[in-house]
Amino acid sequence: MMKILILGSGQDAGIPQIGCYCENCNNARKNKEYIRLAPSIALYDNENKFCFLIEASPDIKYQIDILTNKKIVSNRKGILPVDGIFLTHAHFGHCSGLWLLGKECTEEKNVPVYCSPVMKQFLQNNHPFNHLSDRKNIILNEMAIGKELSFKKFKFSITSIEVPHRNEHSDTVGYIIKGQNKILYLSDLDLWTEEIITHVNSVDIAFLDGTFYTNKEISRYKEVPHVPIVETMDLLKESTTEIYFTHFNHSNPIVKPEGEEWRYSIKMGFKIAYDRLTIDI
Template structure:
Protein backbone atom coordinates (compact mmCIF):
# COMPACT_ATOMS: atom_id res chain seq x y z
CA UNK A 1 0.00 0.00 0.00
CA UNK A 2 1.34 3.41 -0.95
CA UNK A 3 1.30 5.67 2.13
CA UNK A 4 2.94 8.74 0.61
CA UNK A 5 4.14 9.99 -2.77
CA UNK A 6 5.94 13.28 -2.15
CA UNK A 7 9.63 14.10 -1.89
CA UNK A 8 11.13 14.19 1.63
CA UNK A 9 9.61 17.53 2.64
CA UNK A 10 6.07 16.68 1.50
CA UNK A 11 3.63 18.93 -0.34
CA UNK A 12 3.26 21.81 0.27
CA UNK A 13 6.82 22.43 1.43
CA UNK A 14 7.97 24.53 4.37
CA UNK A 15 8.31 28.24 3.46
CA UNK A 16 6.87 27.68 -0.01
CA UNK A 17 4.12 30.21 -0.58
CA UNK A 18 4.42 30.34 -4.33
CA UNK A 19 1.39 29.72 -6.55
CA UNK A 20 2.03 25.99 -6.91
CA UNK A 21 2.07 25.48 -3.12
CA UNK A 22 -0.77 27.78 -2.08
CA UNK A 23 -3.67 25.51 -3.10
CA UNK A 24 -2.44 22.81 -0.71
CA UNK A 25 -1.98 25.26 2.17
CA UNK A 26 -5.56 26.40 1.67
CA UNK A 27 -7.10 22.97 1.05
CA UNK A 28 -5.83 20.12 3.25
CA UNK A 29 -7.22 17.53 0.86
CA UNK A 30 -4.53 18.48 -1.67
CA UNK A 31 -1.62 17.83 0.67
CA UNK A 32 0.70 14.88 0.02
CA UNK A 33 2.82 12.96 2.50
CA UNK A 34 6.44 11.93 2.04
CA UNK A 35 7.08 8.74 0.12
CA UNK A 36 6.46 5.54 2.04
CA UNK A 37 5.11 2.04 1.45
CA UNK A 38 3.53 -0.54 3.73
CA UNK A 39 3.61 -4.26 3.04
CA UNK A 40 0.99 -6.41 4.72
CA UNK A 41 1.39 -10.18 5.22
CA UNK A 42 -2.17 -11.29 5.83
CA UNK A 43 -1.25 -14.88 6.66
CA UNK A 44 0.99 -13.82 9.52
CA UNK A 45 -0.93 -10.60 10.30
CA UNK A 46 2.29 -8.65 9.99
CA UNK A 47 2.90 -5.16 8.64
CA UNK A 48 6.21 -3.78 7.37
CA UNK A 49 6.95 -0.14 6.73
CA UNK A 50 9.33 1.07 4.03
CA UNK A 51 10.73 4.46 5.08
CA UNK A 52 10.15 6.24 8.36
CA UNK A 53 9.02 9.66 7.16
CA UNK A 54 8.15 12.83 9.10
CA UNK A 55 4.52 11.93 8.29
CA UNK A 56 4.75 8.54 10.02
CA UNK A 57 1.85 9.01 12.50
CA UNK A 58 -0.63 9.91 9.76
CA UNK A 59 0.70 7.16 7.51
CA UNK A 60 0.28 4.47 10.14
CA UNK A 61 -3.25 5.75 10.69
CA UNK A 62 -3.92 5.48 6.95
CA UNK A 63 -2.70 1.88 7.16
CA UNK A 64 -4.87 1.22 10.20
CA UNK A 65 -7.92 2.53 8.38
CA UNK A 66 -7.33 0.06 5.54
CA UNK A 67 -6.68 -2.90 7.86
CA UNK A 68 -8.24 -2.09 11.22
CA UNK A 69 -7.88 -5.59 12.70
CA UNK A 70 -6.06 -5.06 16.02
CA UNK A 71 -4.28 -8.40 15.58
CA UNK A 72 -2.21 -6.89 12.76
CA UNK A 73 1.10 -5.66 14.16
CA UNK A 74 3.93 -3.52 12.79
CA UNK A 75 6.81 -6.02 12.64
CA UNK A 76 9.58 -3.96 11.07
CA UNK A 77 10.77 -0.85 9.26
CA UNK A 78 13.08 -0.84 6.23
CA UNK A 79 15.15 2.29 5.57
CA UNK A 80 16.70 3.33 2.27
CA UNK A 81 19.09 6.08 3.40
CA UNK A 82 19.78 9.01 5.72
CA UNK A 83 17.97 11.89 4.04
CA UNK A 84 15.29 13.64 6.08
CA UNK A 85 12.19 12.17 4.50
CA UNK A 86 13.36 8.58 4.81
CA UNK A 87 14.35 8.03 8.43
CA UNK A 88 13.46 10.97 10.71
CA UNK A 89 10.05 9.50 11.47
CA UNK A 90 11.87 7.03 13.73
CA UNK A 91 11.52 9.72 16.42
CA UNK A 92 7.87 8.72 16.80
CA UNK A 93 8.95 5.32 18.16
CA UNK A 94 10.80 6.99 21.08
CA UNK A 95 9.73 7.35 24.69
CA UNK A 96 8.22 10.79 24.04
CA UNK A 97 5.76 9.10 21.68
CA UNK A 98 4.91 5.42 21.00
CA UNK A 99 7.81 4.06 23.12
CA UNK A 100 7.95 0.84 21.14
CA UNK A 101 9.82 -2.22 22.40
CA UNK A 102 12.62 -3.55 20.19
CA UNK A 103 10.88 -2.72 16.94
CA UNK A 104 13.09 -4.20 14.19
CA UNK A 105 14.61 -1.50 11.96
CA UNK A 106 16.44 -2.83 8.90
CA UNK A 107 19.34 -0.75 7.63
CA UNK A 108 22.56 -1.04 5.66
CA UNK A 109 25.91 -0.93 7.57
CA UNK A 110 26.59 2.80 7.24
CA UNK A 111 22.96 3.63 7.96
CA UNK A 112 23.07 1.42 11.06
CA UNK A 113 26.27 3.09 12.26
CA UNK A 114 24.76 6.53 11.70
CA UNK A 115 21.76 5.69 13.88
CA UNK A 116 23.88 4.09 16.61
CA UNK A 117 26.32 6.98 16.88
CA UNK A 118 24.20 10.09 16.45
CA UNK A 119 21.52 11.50 18.71
CA UNK A 120 18.63 11.49 19.04
CA UNK A 121 18.55 8.21 17.11
CA UNK A 122 21.13 6.60 19.38
CA UNK A 123 18.70 6.98 22.28
CA UNK A 124 16.17 4.83 20.44
CA UNK A 125 18.81 2.09 20.34
CA UNK A 126 19.97 2.61 23.93
CA UNK A 127 16.43 2.45 25.30
CA UNK A 128 15.56 -0.53 23.10
CA UNK A 129 12.75 1.31 21.36
CA UNK A 130 14.20 -0.06 18.15
CA UNK A 131 16.43 -3.03 17.37
CA UNK A 132 18.74 -2.47 14.42
CA UNK A 133 18.98 -5.31 11.89
CA UNK A 134 21.89 -4.97 9.49
CA UNK A 135 21.25 -5.54 5.81
CA UNK A 136 23.72 -6.56 3.13
CA UNK A 137 23.58 -5.64 -0.55
CA UNK A 138 21.58 -8.20 -2.56
CA UNK A 139 21.15 -10.48 0.48
CA UNK A 140 17.50 -11.51 0.84
CA UNK A 141 15.64 -11.19 4.14
CA UNK A 142 12.77 -13.67 4.59
CA UNK A 143 9.87 -12.54 6.79
CA UNK A 144 6.96 -14.94 6.57
CA UNK A 145 5.42 -14.55 3.11
CA UNK A 146 7.51 -11.44 2.40
CA UNK A 147 11.03 -11.52 0.96
CA UNK A 148 13.01 -8.28 0.87
CA UNK A 149 16.30 -7.70 -0.96
CA UNK A 150 18.22 -4.41 -0.70
CA UNK A 151 20.08 -3.21 -3.80
CA UNK A 152 22.67 -0.43 -3.63
CA UNK A 153 22.04 2.57 -5.89
CA UNK A 154 24.16 5.69 -6.51
CA UNK A 155 22.90 8.70 -4.60
CA UNK A 156 24.18 11.61 -2.50
CA UNK A 157 25.53 9.54 0.37
CA UNK A 158 26.54 12.20 2.88
CA UNK A 159 25.63 10.11 5.95
CA UNK A 160 24.86 6.62 4.66
CA UNK A 161 24.72 4.46 1.58
CA UNK A 162 21.44 4.32 -0.40
CA UNK A 163 19.41 1.29 -1.38
CA UNK A 164 16.28 0.42 -3.24
CA UNK A 165 14.33 -2.75 -2.48
CA UNK A 166 12.98 -5.78 -4.27
CA UNK A 167 9.88 -6.80 -2.33
CA UNK A 168 8.55 -10.27 -3.12
CA UNK A 169 5.17 -11.58 -2.05
CA UNK A 170 3.65 -14.99 -2.71
CA UNK A 171 3.02 -14.30 -6.40
CA UNK A 172 4.37 -10.87 -7.36
CA UNK A 173 7.41 -8.62 -6.91
CA UNK A 174 7.72 -4.87 -6.48
CA UNK A 175 10.82 -2.77 -7.12
CA UNK A 176 11.06 0.35 -4.95
CA UNK A 177 13.69 2.97 -5.83
CA UNK A 178 12.57 6.36 -4.47
CA UNK A 179 16.01 7.99 -4.80
CA UNK A 180 18.82 7.57 -7.32
CA UNK A 181 21.13 10.10 -8.96
CA UNK A 182 20.74 8.98 -12.57
CA UNK A 183 19.84 5.67 -14.16
CA UNK A 184 23.03 5.69 -16.23
CA UNK A 185 25.18 5.86 -13.07
CA UNK A 186 23.80 2.54 -11.82
CA UNK A 187 25.52 -0.74 -12.72
CA UNK A 188 22.11 -2.26 -13.43
CA UNK A 189 20.13 -1.42 -16.56
CA UNK A 190 16.78 -0.34 -15.18
CA UNK A 191 14.93 -1.10 -18.43
CA UNK A 192 16.16 -4.71 -18.18
CA UNK A 193 15.05 -5.00 -14.55
CA UNK A 194 11.50 -3.76 -15.11
CA UNK A 195 10.44 -6.92 -17.02
CA UNK A 196 11.61 -9.01 -14.05
CA UNK A 197 9.13 -7.40 -11.62
CA UNK A 198 5.40 -6.72 -11.49
CA UNK A 199 5.58 -3.15 -10.18
CA UNK A 200 8.39 -0.60 -10.45
CA UNK A 201 7.94 2.36 -8.11
CA UNK A 202 10.63 4.71 -9.36
CA UNK A 203 12.21 8.06 -8.53
CA UNK A 204 10.26 10.89 -10.17
CA UNK A 205 11.43 13.77 -7.99
CA UNK A 206 11.47 16.27 -10.85
CA UNK A 207 9.45 16.21 -14.03
CA UNK A 208 11.80 18.46 -16.01
CA UNK A 209 14.96 20.51 -15.59
CA UNK A 210 13.33 23.92 -15.07
CA UNK A 211 11.60 23.33 -11.72
CA UNK A 212 14.09 24.70 -9.20
CA UNK A 213 14.09 28.44 -9.62
CA UNK A 214 17.30 29.97 -8.27
CA UNK A 215 18.98 26.61 -7.62
CA UNK A 216 21.11 24.39 -9.80
CA UNK A 217 19.70 20.93 -10.48
CA UNK A 218 23.25 19.55 -10.15
CA UNK A 219 22.91 19.96 -6.37
CA UNK A 220 20.12 17.38 -6.27
CA UNK A 221 20.54 14.99 -9.21
CA UNK A 222 17.64 12.70 -10.01
CA UNK A 223 16.31 11.03 -13.18
CA UNK A 224 13.91 13.54 -14.67
CA UNK A 225 10.55 12.02 -15.53
CA UNK A 226 10.98 13.14 -19.14
CA UNK A 227 14.36 11.35 -19.18
CA UNK A 228 12.88 8.17 -17.73
CA UNK A 229 9.99 8.14 -20.18
CA UNK A 230 12.42 8.58 -23.05
CA UNK A 231 14.63 5.79 -21.70
CA UNK A 232 11.63 3.46 -21.38
CA UNK A 233 10.01 4.40 -24.69
CA UNK A 234 10.88 1.10 -26.40
CA UNK A 235 9.34 -1.03 -23.65
CA UNK A 236 6.16 -2.82 -24.71
CA UNK A 237 2.89 -1.45 -23.26
CA UNK A 238 2.58 -4.18 -20.62
CA UNK A 239 6.04 -3.28 -19.29
CA UNK A 240 5.41 0.47 -19.30
CA UNK A 241 2.30 -0.16 -17.21
CA UNK A 242 4.52 -1.52 -14.45
CA UNK A 243 6.27 1.83 -14.02
CA UNK A 244 4.72 3.89 -11.22
CA UNK A 245 6.37 7.27 -10.67
CA UNK A 246 6.79 8.29 -7.02
CA UNK A 247 8.75 10.69 -4.74
CA UNK A 248 7.46 13.91 -6.29
CA UNK A 249 9.02 17.24 -5.35
CA UNK A 250 6.63 20.07 -4.40
CA UNK A 251 7.42 21.66 -7.79
CA UNK A 252 6.49 18.54 -9.75
CA UNK A 253 3.34 19.05 -11.88
CA UNK A 254 2.55 15.33 -11.52
CA UNK A 255 1.16 16.19 -8.07
CA UNK A 256 -1.86 17.48 -10.01
CA UNK A 257 -3.47 14.50 -11.71
CA UNK A 258 -5.22 16.80 -14.18
CA UNK A 259 -2.08 18.65 -15.31
CA UNK A 260 -0.88 18.34 -18.92
CA UNK A 261 2.25 16.63 -17.62
CA UNK A 262 0.23 14.00 -15.76
CA UNK A 263 -1.82 13.35 -18.87
CA UNK A 264 1.41 13.03 -20.89
CA UNK A 265 2.66 10.36 -18.48
CA UNK A 266 -0.53 8.32 -18.60
CA UNK A 267 -0.89 8.78 -22.37
CA UNK A 268 2.61 7.34 -22.72
CA UNK A 269 1.48 4.24 -20.83
CA UNK A 270 3.01 4.90 -17.40
CA UNK A 271 1.42 5.53 -14.01
CA UNK A 272 1.78 8.02 -11.18
CA UNK A 273 1.52 6.78 -7.59
CA UNK A 274 -1.34 7.89 -5.36
CA UNK A 275 -1.77 7.67 -1.61
CA UNK A 276 -3.84 4.62 -0.71
CA UNK A 277 -2.92 2.70 -3.87
CA UNK A 278 -2.93 -1.03 -3.11
CA UNK A 279 -0.76 -3.38 -5.17
CA UNK A 280 -1.38 -7.12 -4.55
CA UNK A 281 1.74 -9.20 -3.96
Protein backbone atom coordinates in the same frame (compact mmCIF):
# COMPACT_ATOMS: atom_id res chain seq x y z
CA MET B 1 -3.33 -11.24 -0.45
CA MET B 2 -0.30 -9.06 0.06
CA LYS B 3 -0.80 -5.41 -0.78
CA ILE B 4 1.21 -2.25 -1.11
CA LEU B 5 -0.29 0.91 0.30
CA ILE B 6 1.26 4.23 -0.62
CA LEU B 7 1.52 6.18 2.64
CA GLY B 8 3.43 9.11 1.21
CA SER B 9 4.09 9.99 -2.43
CA GLY B 10 5.80 13.32 -1.78
CA GLN B 11 9.51 14.06 -1.66
CA ASP B 12 11.11 14.37 1.81
CA ALA B 13 9.33 17.64 2.59
CA GLY B 14 5.92 16.51 1.29
CA ILE B 15 3.32 18.63 -0.54
CA PRO B 16 2.44 21.25 0.64
CA GLN B 17 5.97 22.17 1.60
CA ILE B 18 6.41 24.26 4.73
CA GLY B 19 6.28 27.97 3.96
CA CYS B 20 5.66 27.50 0.23
CA TYR B 21 2.62 28.96 -1.46
CA CYS B 22 3.21 27.83 -5.03
CA GLU B 23 0.27 26.53 -7.07
CA ASN B 24 0.90 22.87 -6.17
CA CYS B 25 1.29 23.64 -2.47
CA ASN B 26 -1.81 25.84 -2.39
CA ASN B 27 -3.85 23.22 -4.27
CA ALA B 28 -2.89 20.67 -1.61
CA ARG B 29 -3.92 23.09 1.15
CA LYS B 30 -7.29 23.67 -0.52
CA ASN B 31 -8.00 20.04 -1.38
CA LYS B 32 -6.81 17.30 0.95
CA GLU B 33 -6.79 14.78 -1.92
CA TYR B 34 -3.74 16.56 -3.30
CA ILE B 35 -1.70 16.29 -0.12
CA ARG B 36 1.36 14.11 -0.58
CA LEU B 37 3.01 13.05 2.65
CA ALA B 38 6.75 12.35 2.90
CA PRO B 39 7.90 9.08 1.28
CA SER B 40 6.68 5.80 2.73
CA ILE B 41 4.92 2.63 1.68
CA ALA B 42 3.35 -0.18 3.68
CA LEU B 43 3.64 -3.80 2.69
CA TYR B 44 0.81 -5.66 4.40
CA ASP B 45 -1.49 -8.64 4.40
CA ASN B 46 -4.46 -8.61 6.73
CA GLU B 47 -5.10 -12.36 6.34
CA ASN B 48 -1.57 -13.23 7.42
CA LYS B 49 -1.61 -10.28 9.83
CA PHE B 50 1.56 -8.45 9.03
CA CYS B 51 2.54 -4.93 8.08
CA PHE B 52 6.00 -3.60 7.29
CA LEU B 53 6.94 -0.04 6.43
CA ILE B 54 9.55 1.04 3.97
CA GLU B 55 10.88 4.39 5.24
CA ALA B 56 10.28 6.14 8.57
CA SER B 57 9.12 9.52 7.33
CA PRO B 58 8.60 12.74 9.31
CA ASP B 59 4.87 12.26 8.57
CA ILE B 60 4.80 8.84 10.25
CA LYS B 61 2.06 9.82 12.72
CA TYR B 62 -0.38 10.56 9.90
CA GLN B 63 0.78 7.44 8.08
CA ILE B 64 0.09 5.27 11.12
CA ASP B 65 -3.39 6.85 11.22
CA ILE B 66 -3.93 5.68 7.65
CA LEU B 67 -3.03 2.11 8.73
CA THR B 68 -5.30 2.32 11.76
CA ASN B 69 -8.22 3.73 9.76
CA LYS B 70 -7.87 0.90 7.29
CA LYS B 71 -7.79 -1.58 10.20
CA ILE B 72 -4.40 -2.88 9.15
CA VAL B 73 -2.89 -5.10 11.83
CA SER B 74 0.54 -6.49 12.59
CA ASN B 75 1.87 -9.70 14.07
CA ARG B 76 4.02 -7.82 16.59
CA LYS B 77 2.31 -6.63 19.75
CA GLY B 78 3.29 -3.00 19.93
CA ILE B 79 1.82 0.47 19.98
CA LEU B 80 2.20 0.83 16.22
CA PRO B 81 0.70 -1.84 13.92
CA VAL B 82 4.09 -2.45 12.35
CA ASP B 83 6.23 -5.62 12.25
CA GLY B 84 9.34 -3.84 11.08
CA ILE B 85 10.71 -0.86 9.17
CA PHE B 86 13.05 -1.03 6.17
CA LEU B 87 15.19 2.06 5.71
CA THR B 88 16.61 3.26 2.39
CA HIS B 89 19.06 5.97 3.50
CA ALA B 90 19.86 8.70 6.00
CA HIS B 91 18.14 11.68 4.36
CA PHE B 92 15.63 13.53 6.53
CA GLY B 93 12.46 12.39 4.78
CA HIS B 94 13.38 8.72 4.97
CA CYS B 95 14.46 8.13 8.56
CA SER B 96 13.55 11.06 10.84
CA GLY B 97 10.22 9.40 11.75
CA LEU B 98 12.14 6.95 13.92
CA TRP B 99 12.44 9.73 16.46
CA LEU B 100 8.72 9.35 17.21
CA LEU B 101 9.37 5.86 18.56
CA GLY B 102 11.46 7.20 21.44
CA LYS B 103 10.71 8.17 25.01
CA GLU B 104 9.43 11.66 24.20
CA CYS B 105 6.69 9.97 22.23
CA THR B 106 5.54 6.35 21.95
CA GLU B 107 8.46 4.70 23.83
CA GLU B 108 8.01 1.69 21.53
CA LYS B 109 9.70 -1.58 22.40
CA ASN B 110 11.90 -3.64 20.06
CA VAL B 111 10.67 -2.43 16.68
CA PRO B 112 12.83 -4.27 14.13
CA VAL B 113 14.58 -1.82 11.81
CA TYR B 114 16.31 -3.21 8.72
CA CYS B 115 19.02 -1.32 6.88
CA SER B 116 22.41 -1.56 5.20
CA PRO B 117 25.57 -2.05 7.31
CA VAL B 118 26.63 1.57 6.58
CA MET B 119 23.21 2.91 7.57
CA LYS B 120 23.34 0.83 10.76
CA GLN B 121 26.66 2.46 11.67
CA PHE B 122 25.12 5.88 11.06
CA LEU B 123 22.13 5.11 13.31
CA GLN B 124 24.33 3.68 16.06
CA ASN B 125 26.70 6.63 16.09
CA ASN B 126 24.45 9.64 15.77
CA HIS B 127 21.96 11.39 17.99
CA PRO B 128 18.99 10.87 18.30
CA PHE B 129 19.04 7.47 16.62
CA ASN B 130 21.68 6.01 18.98
CA HIS B 131 19.36 6.66 21.95
CA LEU B 132 16.60 4.72 20.24
CA SER B 133 18.78 1.66 19.80
CA ASP B 134 20.39 2.06 23.25
CA ARG B 135 16.95 2.08 24.85
CA LYS B 136 15.77 -0.77 22.60
CA ASN B 137 12.94 1.26 21.15
CA ILE B 138 14.30 -0.09 17.91
CA ILE B 139 16.40 -3.17 17.17
CA LEU B 140 18.81 -2.65 14.29
CA ASN B 141 19.09 -5.50 11.80
CA GLU B 142 21.84 -5.31 9.26
CA MET B 143 20.93 -6.38 5.70
CA ALA B 144 23.90 -7.03 3.46
CA ILE B 145 23.26 -5.45 0.06
CA GLY B 146 22.09 -8.06 -2.43
CA LYS B 147 21.40 -10.73 0.18
CA GLU B 148 17.81 -11.98 0.22
CA LEU B 149 15.97 -11.84 3.54
CA SER B 150 13.11 -14.30 3.64
CA PHE B 151 9.98 -14.01 5.81
CA LYS B 152 8.66 -17.54 5.24
CA LYS B 153 5.80 -17.11 7.68
CA PHE B 154 4.57 -14.12 5.70
CA LYS B 155 5.38 -15.62 2.27
CA PHE B 156 7.65 -12.90 0.96
CA SER B 157 11.31 -12.07 0.70
CA ILE B 158 13.13 -8.78 0.33
CA THR B 159 16.53 -7.86 -1.08
CA SER B 160 18.26 -4.48 -1.11
CA ILE B 161 20.09 -3.06 -4.13
CA GLU B 162 22.62 -0.25 -4.03
CA VAL B 163 21.54 2.98 -5.70
CA PRO B 164 23.57 6.01 -6.86
CA HIS B 165 22.43 8.96 -4.73
CA ARG B 166 23.96 11.68 -2.55
CA ASN B 167 25.55 9.63 0.20
CA GLU B 168 26.67 12.26 2.71
CA HIS B 169 25.77 10.17 5.78
CA SER B 170 25.02 6.66 4.55
CA ASP B 171 24.75 4.65 1.39
CA THR B 172 21.37 4.41 -0.38
CA VAL B 173 19.38 1.31 -1.24
CA GLY B 174 16.23 0.36 -3.10
CA TYR B 175 14.27 -2.79 -2.28
CA ILE B 176 13.08 -5.74 -4.36
CA ILE B 177 10.16 -7.55 -2.76
CA LYS B 178 9.20 -11.02 -3.93
CA GLY B 179 5.77 -12.39 -3.12
CA GLN B 180 3.38 -13.59 -5.82
CA ASN B 181 4.75 -10.71 -7.88
CA LYS B 182 8.08 -8.95 -7.86
CA ILE B 183 8.16 -5.30 -6.82
CA LEU B 184 10.92 -2.68 -6.91
CA TYR B 185 10.88 0.36 -4.62
CA LEU B 186 13.39 3.00 -5.65
CA SER B 187 12.59 6.45 -4.32
CA ASP B 188 15.85 8.37 -4.73
CA LEU B 189 18.06 7.94 -7.77
CA ASP B 190 20.63 10.38 -9.12
CA LEU B 191 21.75 8.44 -12.16
CA TRP B 192 20.43 5.64 -14.36
CA THR B 193 22.86 2.73 -14.73
CA GLU B 194 22.54 -0.42 -16.85
CA GLU B 195 22.32 -2.45 -13.65
CA ILE B 196 19.36 -0.48 -12.32
CA ILE B 197 17.57 -0.55 -15.67
CA THR B 198 17.97 -4.35 -15.59
CA HIS B 199 16.44 -4.41 -12.09
CA VAL B 200 13.45 -2.34 -13.28
CA ASN B 201 12.90 -4.66 -16.22
CA SER B 202 13.11 -7.75 -14.00
CA VAL B 203 10.10 -6.85 -11.82
CA ASP B 204 6.33 -6.72 -12.35
CA ILE B 205 5.78 -3.36 -10.68
CA ALA B 206 8.31 -0.59 -9.98
CA PHE B 207 7.94 2.54 -7.85
CA LEU B 208 10.49 5.01 -9.18
CA ASP B 209 11.95 8.39 -8.30
CA GLY B 210 9.61 11.06 -9.67
CA THR B 211 11.07 14.02 -7.74
CA PHE B 212 11.39 16.33 -10.76
CA TYR B 213 9.73 16.36 -14.16
CA THR B 214 12.72 18.10 -15.79
CA ASN B 215 16.12 19.23 -14.57
CA LYS B 216 15.12 22.88 -15.18
CA GLU B 217 12.48 22.89 -12.49
CA ILE B 218 14.49 24.28 -9.60
CA SER B 219 17.56 26.53 -9.68
CA ARG B 220 19.61 24.31 -7.34
CA TYR B 221 19.06 21.11 -9.33
CA LYS B 222 22.84 20.44 -9.39
CA GLU B 223 22.79 20.12 -5.59
CA VAL B 224 19.93 17.60 -5.66
CA PRO B 225 20.25 15.86 -9.04
CA HIS B 226 17.45 13.26 -9.09
CA VAL B 227 16.86 11.66 -12.50
CA PRO B 228 14.07 13.71 -14.13
CA ILE B 229 10.85 11.97 -15.16
CA VAL B 230 11.31 12.96 -18.83
CA GLU B 231 14.62 11.09 -18.91
CA THR B 232 13.18 8.03 -17.15
CA MET B 233 10.19 7.89 -19.53
CA ASP B 234 12.52 8.04 -22.51
CA LEU B 235 14.76 5.27 -21.12
CA LEU B 236 11.94 2.98 -20.06
CA LYS B 237 9.26 3.59 -22.68
CA GLU B 238 9.66 0.05 -24.04
CA SER B 239 9.66 -1.60 -20.60
CA THR B 240 6.86 -4.05 -19.87
CA THR B 241 7.12 -3.33 -16.13
CA GLU B 242 4.20 -1.43 -14.60
CA ILE B 243 5.91 1.80 -13.54
CA TYR B 244 4.62 4.23 -10.93
CA PHE B 245 6.35 7.52 -10.24
CA THR B 246 6.48 8.64 -6.62
CA HIS B 247 8.57 10.92 -4.31
CA PHE B 248 7.29 14.11 -6.03
CA ASN B 249 8.76 17.49 -5.19
CA HIS B 250 6.26 20.35 -4.78
CA SER B 251 7.78 21.99 -7.89
CA ASN B 252 6.86 19.03 -10.11
CA PRO B 253 4.13 20.01 -12.62
CA ILE B 254 3.07 16.34 -12.93
CA VAL B 255 1.19 16.54 -9.62
CA LYS B 256 -1.39 18.87 -11.15
CA PRO B 257 -4.25 16.46 -11.91
CA GLU B 258 -5.16 16.35 -15.58
CA GLY B 259 -2.35 18.82 -16.30
CA GLU B 260 -0.28 18.60 -19.48
CA GLU B 261 2.57 16.62 -17.88
CA TRP B 262 0.16 14.33 -16.01
CA ARG B 263 -1.69 13.52 -19.26
CA TYR B 264 1.51 13.03 -21.26
CA SER B 265 2.98 10.58 -18.74
CA ILE B 266 -0.24 8.54 -18.65
CA LYS B 267 -0.31 8.52 -22.46
CA MET B 268 3.27 7.21 -22.44
CA GLY B 269 2.09 4.30 -20.27
CA PHE B 270 3.39 5.46 -16.87
CA LYS B 271 1.41 5.76 -13.65
CA ILE B 272 1.41 8.41 -10.98
CA ALA B 273 1.33 7.21 -7.40
CA TYR B 274 -0.80 9.05 -4.86
CA ASP B 275 -1.34 8.80 -1.11
CA ARG B 276 -3.59 5.91 0.02
CA LEU B 277 -3.31 4.10 -3.33
CA THR B 278 -3.51 0.35 -2.67
CA ILE B 279 -2.12 -2.22 -5.08
CA ASP B 280 -2.54 -6.02 -4.85
CA ILE B 281 0.75 -7.75 -5.35
